[in-house]
Amino acid sequence: MTSVNKTKLKKYAVYILILLAAHLFQNSLRIFPAVFGVRPALLISAAVCIAMYEGEIVGAALGLFAGALWDTVTVAADGYNALFLMAACAFCGVFLRVFLRNNVLTYLWINTLVTCFYFATYVIFFITSRGIPGSVLIFFRYYLPMAVYSVILTPFWYLIIRRVNRKFPIAYIEY
Numbered sequence: 001m002t003s004v005n006k007t008k009l010k011k012y013a014v015y016i017l018i019l020l021a022a023h024l025f026q027n028s029l030r031i032f033p034a035v036f037g038v039r040p041a042l043l044i045s046a047a048v049c050i051a052m053y054e055g056e057i058v059g060a061a062l063g064l065f066a067g068a069l070w071d072t073v074t075v076a077a078d079g080y081n082a083l084f085l086m087a088a089c090a091f092c093g094v095f096l097r098v099f100l101r102n103n104v105l106t107y108l109w110i111n112t113l114v115t116c117f118y119f120a121t122y123v124i125f126f127i128t129s130r131g132i133p134g135s136v137l138i139f140f141r142y143y144l145p146m147a148v149y150s151v152i153l154t155p156f157w158y159l160i161i162r163r164v165n166r167k168f169p170i171a172y173i174e175y
Contacts (some may be wrong), residue, residue: 008067015050016081018160023069031152038146043070044118045154047085048092048111049161052102052173056093076126079114085161105159111154119143153166 022042025031032039047066051059067082074081092110100106123143135173 005094007168011164012062012166013056014168015054015161016065018050018164019043019046019062019066019069021065022157027070027073035149036140036145040150040153041115041118041146042150042153042157043067043081043086044088044115045111045157046161047089049107049154051093052096052107052110053161054093055097055163056090059093060086060090063087066098074092080122080125084118088118092145100159104155107158108151108154113149115147119147153169 012161022045022116026040026042030039032042043066047059047063050062054062064082067079067085070081070085071079074140092114095110096102096106102112118140123135123139127138
């Protein structure tokens with residue numbers, strides 16, 4: 001195994017540990033205090049940031065992993081989180097490589113869009129489509145504050161992922 005492959009393996013192992021930690025913080029440990037009765041969705045921000053640094057293939061794979069972790073504790077999602085995060089991370093990886101530069105403002109902008117789109121589609125697919133009354137009120141009372149709380153924590157994830165990316169640089173060999 002070459003040194004490049006060892007470095008990639010170490011970096012991806014750290015990313016998996018970060019996603020596992022985000023999953024634990026989001027779903028079980030209650031470390032973050034409830035604001036307006038909601039807690040942040042940390043897996044979206046972590047997965048999107050990893051995709052911005054690693055590109056569409058690794059981003060999609062780790063987005064699928066993060067979504068699958070989230071689906072293990074979600075009753076009604078039926079794989080929705082895994083599919084959504086995989087597609088969102090692949091899109092972010094491609095979008096960043098083609099159109100934008102990777103910096104904290106770009107990450108904040110993209111993560112805000114992905115988070116709001118996630119919660120809007122979740123409400124449409126799992127609340128409105130089931131005929132639950134007051135779906136708009138549920139969105140503005142619960143899911144929108146959850147999105148705002150999640151977006152506020154995005155610079156934290158950017159600093160962590162950037163540090164990991166700098167700690168494990170990949171030196172590509174040109175032939």
